[in-house]
Amino acid sequence: MKLNKTFGVGFLGGIFVTFLLIHLFQTARLDASPDVLAKIQGEALKEKELYTRIGNYLLPLENDQYAIRQWGVEDWIQQRIFEKEAKAQGIPLDELYRKEIWAQVKISSDNVQAYYNQNKELFAQQPLASVFSAISQQLRQLEYARIKQDYVAQLKIKYNVQTFLKAPEVYVDGLGVLPPSSAAPTEVPVAAPVPAETRSEIGQPPAKGPENAPVTLVEFADFHCGFCKRVQPTLEEVFAKFPGQIQLVFRHFPLSKTPGTGSYLTHEAATCAQEQGKFWEYHDAIFKLPGAPEESDLQILAQNIGLNPTQFQECLKSGKYRNVIEADLAEGQKRGVQGTPTTFINDQTVGGAYPLEHFVGVIESILDPTKPKPAAQAEQKPEPPPAVVQFNDLEDRPSLGPKDAPVTLVEYSDFFCPFCQRVTPTLEQLVKNYPGKIRRVWRHYPLAFHQGADRVHEASECAHEQGKFWPYHDKLFQKQGTPLNDENLIKLAKELDLNKKKFEKCLTSGKYKELVKKEIAHGNEVGVQGTPAVFVNGKLVSGAQPYENFDRLIQGELGKKS
Numbered sequence: 079m080k081l082n083k084t085f086g087v088g089f090l091g092g093i094f095v096t097f098l099l100i101h102l103f104q105t106a107r108l109d110a111s112p113d114v115l116a117k118i119q120g121e122a123l124k125e126k127e128l129y130t131r132i133g134n135y136l137l138p139l140e141n142d143q144y145a146i147r148q149w150g151v152e153d154w155i156q157q158r159i160f161e162k163e164a165k166a167q168g169i170p171l172d173e174l175y176r177k178e179i180w181a182q183v184k185i186s187s188d189n190v191q192a193y194y195n196q197n198k199e200l201f202a203q204q205p206l207a208s209v210f211s212a213i214s215q216q217l218r219q220l221e222y223a224r225i226k227q228d229y230v231a232q233l234k235i236k237y238n239v240q241t242f243l244k245a246p247e248v249y250v251d252g253l254g255v256l257p258p259s260s261a262a263p264t265e266v267p268v269a270a271p272v273p274a275e276t277r278s279e280i281g282q283p284p285a286k287g288p289e290n291a292p293v294t295l296v297e298f299a300d301f302h303c304g305f306c307k308r309v310q311p312t313l314e315e316v317f318a319k320f321p322g323q324i325q326l327v328f329r330h331f332p333l334s335k336t337p338g339t340g341s342y343l344t345h346e347a348a349t350c351a352q353e354q355g356k357f358w359e360y361h362d363a364i365f366k367l368p369g370a371p372e373e374s375d376l377q378i379l380a381q382n383i384g385l386n387p388t389q390f391q392e393c394l395k396s397g398k399y400r401n402v403i404e405a406d407l408a409e410g411q412k413r414g415v416q417g418t419p420t421t422f423i424n425d426q427t428v429g430g431a432y433p434l435e436h437f438v439g440v441i442e443s444i445l446d447p448t449k450p451k452p453a454a455q456a457e458q459k460p461e462p463p464p465a466v467v468q469f470n471d472l473e474d475r476p477s478l479g480p481k482d483a484p485v486t487l488v489e490y491s492d493f494f495c496p497f498c499q500r501v502t503p504t505l506e507q508l509v510k511n512y513p514g515k516i517r518r519v520w521r522h523y524p525l526a527f528h529q530g531a532d533r534v535h536e537a538s539e540c541a542h543e544q545g546k547f548w549p550y551h552d553k554l555f556q557k558q559g560t561p562l563n564d565e566n567l568i569k570l571a572k573e574l575d576l577n578k579k580k581f582e583k584c585l586t587s588g589k590y591k592e593l594v595k596k597e598i599a600h601g602n603e604v605g606v607q608g609t610p611a612v613f614v615n616g617k618l619v620s621g622a623q624p625y626e627n628f629d630r631l632i633q634g635e636l637g638k639k640s
Contacts, residue, residue, distance in 0.1 A: 113125040115128055143608065146525070147243060149496060150525070153528060155234070155239055156230055159234065159236075159237050162233075162237055163178075163233055163236075171561065172563075175561065179226050183218050183222050183225060184221075185214055185221060190206075190213045191206065193213055194209065194210075196388070226559070283296075283327050283328060283329055283406070284327070285327045286325065287317070287324050287326055288325060289325060291322065291325040292323055292444065293323055293423060293424060294324075294327060294422075295316070295317075295324055295325070295327065295422070295423050296327040296329060296421065297313065297326070297328055297419055297420075297421045298331040298410045298413075298420045299328065299329075299330075299418050300332050300341050300345075300419075301361075301365070302333070302340065302341035302624045302626070303341075303418045303419065305431040306418050306431075307365050309431040309432070310362075312432070312433065312434050313421075313437075315434055316441065320441060328357075329409065330345045330403045330407065331407060331410045331415060331418050332345045333417075334624075334625075334629075335407070336626075337400050337403075339626070339629075340624055340626035341370070341624065341626060343373060344364065344371055344376065346394060346400060347376040347379075347394055348361060348364070349393075350380075350394050351380065351385060353389075354385050354386060354389065359383040360380070360383055363379045367379075369497075369500060369622060370624045376394065414427075416429075417429065421437075423441060423444065428440065467604045467613055469613070471600075472486075472519050475521060476519070476520040477518060477520070478517070479514070479516050480514060481517060483515055484636060485512070485614065485615055485632050486517045486519060486614075487508070487517070487519065487612055487614055488519045488613040488616075489505065489518065489519065489521065489610060489613075490521045490597075490609060490610065490612075492524045492525050492528060493531060493534045493538070493554045493555065494525070494528035494530075494558065495609045495610065496558065497609065497610055498622070499555045499558050500622045501610045501621075501622040501623070504624070505612070507625060508625070508628055512636075521601065522535045522538075522597035523597065523598055523601045524598070525609060532591070532594050532595075533562075533567075534554060535590075535597075536585065536588065536593075537550070537567040537570075537571075538550055538554065539584075539593060540584035541574070541576060541581070543580075544580065544581065546576060549574050550570065550574060564585060564586070567585065568581060568585065606618075608620065612628070614631045614635065615635050617631065
């Protein structure tokens, strides 16, 4: 068969062009490796260099994203393993919760009596009968959380759960992100026991290790500082790596400078633990918490490590050791401490959560002067001022406080988000501490991976319709972690004396479905990337930040108005 000449030339030409394009594409791929982001006349900007330049700006966002992704993964795992187990047992999901968790929660009157006896000061001399129900409910919630955690751990083993989510790489103030060491991890040899020589008596800074050690490592830290939490495993590993050669000293440097509040109060609690000879146990317990401790956590931590609860509570109320913290703050300022963690290794300063290799390098250069010192850290660039968002559509949104208040908090939140639950008491305390000066406004932002959350947000609008959004809001956060189907949502409405028929009709109609979608879209437009996201007079605060962070921003806003 003869080929048409035109067709033949065109066909062969097409093949040639195709191979040429493939060659050029492959050449381009070889020329630009995956970590190359830009080029100027062959000079490449690589991912690592970009992070070195702007890591301080990117990492807070990546950390927030990681926390949200981590919760999303865990939320999906728990939902699926509970569904699998319910199917395996041939029972409904609600029945599984009741049988395997709630039915195991057993709080006796003796438990309530014991808790009351140990914490009488907390109840302002109220008789046991008047607080019995409240104590019982609190103990049941704690026991429920413990039993559920244990049961989830069992199911994870049974169903061979594996997680592959990777945390952001090591973040260093002023340097951005440093890549993990390429060297294979090495096992730290177990050395002969070293005398504890732990010093914790009041009047001297808490210390570990021999006083005549060749290396003294003095850490100025804030118990509410995320980077301080991150550096703790590094310091522990350094201490173990050089047995008998390091004295580790702790100095208080709360970034909240108001006694009796925020991180300052946590440092006061640590000195009260020191009074009973258990500073380091309390120190470790604080940093093992998933977030910054709330005031209510301080007494629980004391009990968990075996402190005398009455002595601890009296100490904390008295503020008797504030002079210790003030002295450490003054010493830190004298040494030039401007942020936490700041660690002094003999005469060398390490500012920030540096990786293990850096600490080891500094210590080895002290023990062996022939070894070079690690490179000094780069100067930290100031953060850019936050963008300010203007809100002109808050009229029908659930709110607390006067409309003409000088400070408006616009909160994008998710009833299924544990970080939202954690920040709620902080926002409530702010409104309480600034009467008439703060307006708190709610906006819906249910996250896509929280199945059923959008329906719960619709239910809250049905409660808002009857003037009881905030009581319903509180009920929903109290029930976080339990199934919230339509039947349970209606039960909550009934508990608040809402008109049941009106509420049920509202919920089944789906009349607020579009509103919730619009709220999510609006959140995306103004830069919300996760929950909680709170705008303080239009300035975004991401995540469950501690009280003092909000307080500092609010005081600045009020200062502008005066």
